[in-house]
Amino acid sequence: MKAAVLHNYGQELKIEDVELEEPRKGEVRVKMKAAGICHSDLHVIDAHLPLPVPIVLGHEGSGIVDAVGEGVASVKVGDHVALNWVPSCSKCYYCKIGRPDMCDEASKISLMGTMLDGTTRFSVDGKAIHQFPLTGTFSEYTVVPESAAIPIRKDVPFELAALVGCCVITGVGAVVNTAKVKAGSTVAVIGAGGVGFNAIQGAALCGAKQIIAIDIIPEKLEMTRQFGATHTINASEKNVVSAVLDVTDGLGVDYAFEVIGRPETMAQAYNITRKTGMTVIVGLPAPNENVTINAFSLPSQTKTLTGSWLGQGNPSVDYPKLLDLNAAGKLKLEPLVSKIYSLEQINEGFDDLKAGKNIRGVIRFD
The missing domain is CATH 3.40.50.720 (NAD(P)-binding Rossmann-like Domain)
Structure with missing residues (x-):
């Protein structure tokens, strides 16, 4: 499968063939349909947010559940999902007081570029490839924790559903x-x-x-x-x-x-x-x-x-609510999408982002 990989800070992303492991216990594989191009990804490219490289960037995305690992109960194959790059553990102090956006576990993992168990699912020729905190949406498929795949209504275009995962909820x-x-x-x-x-x-x-x-x-x-x-x-x-x-x-x-x-x-x-x-x-x-x-x-x-941080939100509740507001005409998502890019055009998308041309550029996987 194809993915956009950042090998060194300050360089363009490289579109290349990568391997993706099967989802493990409590994990979900998603066939990506759309991914937003966000300044947070640019911060990694510019080394302002120094996540480990090589890395598959992208955190604002939507797609279709393609496979589920052992024990997954909240989503099933065929479900439409928007991805959550701050999946909470539900056990730490902040989760227990109703602040999943401040989850200690999510904060720790977000700096590692790995899955919850500290390992990676992406690789090239046996070499591990990291992913933007628990998402990695600039890829044709990705594997995420169950709590990072939020089921959403199926009547929303994927390029709009992708945006609720970052810029809308934030x-x-x-x-x-x-x-x-x-x-x-x-x-x-x-x-x-x-x-x-x-x-x-x-x-x-x-x-x-x-x-x-x-x-x-x-x-x-x-x-x-x-x-x-x-x-x-x-x-x-x-x-x-x-x-x-x-x-x-x-x-x-x-x-x-x-x-x-x-x-x-x-x-x-x-x-x-x-x-x-x-x-x-x-x-x-x-x-x-x-x-x-x-x-x-x-x-x-x-x-x-x-x-x-993340709009102090609770994605499992807020993503569906935001999409319902859009369906009711109370929240405008369509005008947010300035331009659609293919995965191969992703560097053009980042150039446009830096030039201030777009409200939101979106990668669409056809």
Whole structure:
């Protein structure tokens, strides 16, 4: 079978024939139908997220269950599934208190590029190939833990179903689950990408009265309006803090979401948040980067500064719910897909991602 393999940081992915083991106990083999091209994969390529290489990247995907290992009960052959790159163990402290997004086991395994038992299922000529945390969706088939294969309705196009696994749950969830945005509030979203567009429509779902989209690409800023943005700010043309204060009668926003992953825009998000408001950091920076904010403002303005990982969601519950919202016309997934690529065009897809051309590029396996 074909897969896109990253052999060295900073290089293009190589499409090559790889071997895939049969699913073991508690594992599922999925015939991939679609996979989103996400900045998190680019972070690995750029060595900002140094997972072990060689590695099959991709974590945002959907497909059809092709085979199941011993003991698998939640899915069967023929089921449509969306993949979950943070499958929880249900046993650790965080899982028990209802925070599967913070699962200790998932956090540990995510840095190893292996399956739960510490071994790999991909290989080339007997040499182990790692996979993006428990998924590896840039391949014609993949093997994942049972908890990483979430059954979904069969009437959703695979390229749309793939997106719920990362950009949709991360963006909508940051608004709905982490911030719990209140109706009638003011919201700003810094970054009009796949996650940012979903944070915007999450704010619209919550009934925010003012939703400010902030980016540097005019075409994307204009598109944010169909997702619910009421105002747009081009950060290359205006001072963002001043512009937000102008729009909000000098107060700042109730909730600010940073979805780029840069220290300077994280600080910017904090600075446009009003006193007693909330700043939510969603974007993924390099592990060695730090954010500078005014220390006195922490006690004197009593803002809440927090992060959101996977939208603080529970994929087994949230994936079907998000797809139901799409079917009901309350969540827009179709406009998120800017371009479809074949697996052989994956490097073109990453070039377009870096150039800011797409909301979401999607690999479709025909």
